[in-house]
Amino acid sequence: MNEIDYITPKNLEEVFRAVEKKKRKIKFIAGCTNVIPYMRGEAISPELLIDLSSLENLNYIREENGIIAIGALTTISKLTASEIIRNQSPILFSAASLLGNPLTRNRATIGGNLADASPAADMAPPLLALEAFVHTKRGEGEGREISLDKFFLGPNKTVLAEDEIITHITFSKPKDSARGIYIKLGFRNSMAISVVSIALMIEMEGKVCQKARVALGAVSPTPIRVYRLEKNLEGKEIDQEIIQECSVILKEEISPISDIRASAEYRKLATSVLFKRAIQEVLKGEKT
Amino acid sequence: MMKRKIVNFKVNGESREVLVESNALLVNVLREELGLTGTKYSCGTGQCGSCTVLVNGKPALSCLMLAVAVDGADIVTIEGLAKPDGSLDPVQEAFLDHSAIQCGFCTPGMVIMGRDLLNKNSNPSESEIQEHIKGTLCRCTGYTSIVRAIKSCGK
Ligand SMILES: Cc1cc2nc3c(=O)[nH]c(=O)nc-3n(C[C@H](O)[C@H](O)[C@H](O)COP(=O)(O)OP(=O)(O)OC[C@H]3O[C@@H](n4cnc5c(N)ncnc54)[C@H](O)[C@@H]3O)c2cc1C
Ligand code: FES
Numbered sequence A: 001m002n003e004i005d006y007i008t009p010k011n012l013e014e015v016f017r018a019v020e021k022k023k024r025k026i027k028f029i030a031g032c033t034n035v036i037p038y039m040r041g042e043a044i045s046p047e048l049l050i051d052l053s054s055l056e057n058l059n060y061i062r063e064e065n066g067i068i069a070i071g072a073l074t075t076i077s078k079l080t081a082s083e084i085i086r087n088q089s090p091i092l093f094s095a096a097s098l099l100g101n102p103l104t105r106n107r108a109t110i111g112g113n114l115a116d117a118s119p120a121a122d123m124a125p126p127l128l129a130l131e132a133f134v135h136t137k138r139g140e141g142e143g144r145e146i147s148l149d150k151f152f153l154g155p156n157k158t159v160l161a162e163d164e165i166i167t168h169i170t171f172s173k174p175k176d177s178a179r180g181i182y183i184k185l186g187f188r189n190s191m192a193i194s195v196v197s198i199a200l201m202i203e204m205e206g207k208v209c210q211k212a213r214v215a216l217g218a219v220s221p222t223p224i225r226v227y228r229l230e231k232n233l234e235g236k237e238i239d240q241e242i243i244q245e246c247s248v249i250l251k252e253e254i255s256p257i258s259d260i261r262a263s264a265e266y267r268k269l270a271t272s273v274l275f276k277r278a279i280q281e282v283l284k285g286e287k288t
Numbered sequence B: 001m002m003k004r005k006i007v008n009f010k011v012n013g014e015s016r017e018v019l020v021e022s023n024a025l026l027v028n029v030l031r032e033e034l035g036l037t038g039t040k041y042s043c044g045t046g047q048c049g050s051c052t053v054l055v056n057g058k059p060a061l062s063c064l065m066l067a068v069a070v071d072g073a074d075i076v077t078i079e080g081l082a083k084p085d086g087s088l089d090p091v092q093e094a095f096l097d098h099s100a101i102q103c104g105f106c107t108p109g110m111v112i113m114g115r116d117l118l119n120k121n122s123n124p125s126e127s128e129i130q131e132h133i134k135g136t137l138c139r140c141t142g143y144t145s146i147v148r149a150i151k152s153c154g155k
């Protein structure tokens, strides 16, 4: 292993000063639940670890004027303990409760989950369905505000520059009439990297679907929104026929891989079953 | 040569100062530098929970933490759970009473998770206990008695 240095900046100015000064291969770290296994497997070999976990002002959950803002350093445990998240964005709440296990959740951060860009990242589908934005900072310049559906480029690849930090994530509080669900299919619940996961949010007016948001994990190179499916639900009364149509669309829109967890064919089938289950649950009216 | 750093932290109530390499894992420093071998090292990738310690009161996997990152932290290992007079924590007593130990490799992690749950929830149900020890594997598969032992501490 090459030489590694480690620093813990106390604020963003210190972070960017360190980035500028050192001409070394840098790696930001937060909860380290991904980074340490990667380093051990020599998938990455950074020369300078910049620990973001002392940046206290990036660790918060706030609601202001109908916007919910979550600091990038917020742990998954903190999300599961938050009344704001539980009440205002139940799909994010249930995804947080299903991420790994209590030990992982205590360290894993929401920013690390998105920046890692695993196709199966549990925070991604609910945040895609909530139409979240990722806010970033890089050096002295203005930050960027990136729509989450433009954020992922491929497995472990995002639009972030190597020295760009996620500062926080925002989304509008869903309407009171919105209903949603997050379902994760994994093997062996204890560790459960998803085989397929789905986040679904719909707004109904009477029998008619006004707005639909559908996002999937683990069935494409990145977590995705399924726009064609959303369009096929909006403005319609959702009956068995529509649901059947949608499950066909789903199979066309995804490109799962075969890996040690499941075959591509299985993932396609499971996705459509999961979608049917999700929409039926949501139509039953439970506000999950 | 790996860069070295001096790290100050508290372990089981005692202040310690250790010189560690930048990439040293907390589990190795606890076991090898400080001789606290109650904390076990097994998978090294966050999958098994045998390396669990309390960091600032919260259970964490010491195989997924850099030792340099715990500067200033308060750490409790299984050795620190008993009282200074040597009397055991009620969860430890319950593990003995319920024979919830076979080879003992998972026990430190299980006991710490049991303690953590009981601190937050004084009378957890069986399913709450199962959910809380989800990340802690017992390769001897003695889960029934482990859950029973933790449950017996509820009131
Ligand atoms: C046993 C186990 C079970 C797991 N189960 C799940 C699961 O069920 N679902 C799931 O989704 N994940 C799971 N994971 C993966 C992991 O825990 C999560 O992805 C976690 O949220 C990563 O966050 P972290 O803070 O630990 O990231 P780190 O490991 O610290 O960092 C991950 C990546 O993000 C970058 N990064 C971190 N913070 C920022 C920031 N603010 N700005 C820019 N870049 C940043 C780092 O440079 C690195 O590339 C599991 C991991 C383990 C060990
Ligand atoms: S050794 Fe740390 S989780 Fe297995």
Ligand code: FES
Pocket: B100, B101, B102, B103, B104, B105, B106, B107, B137, B138, B139, B140, B141, B142
């Ligand atoms: S008692 Fe042997 S691993 Fe649990």
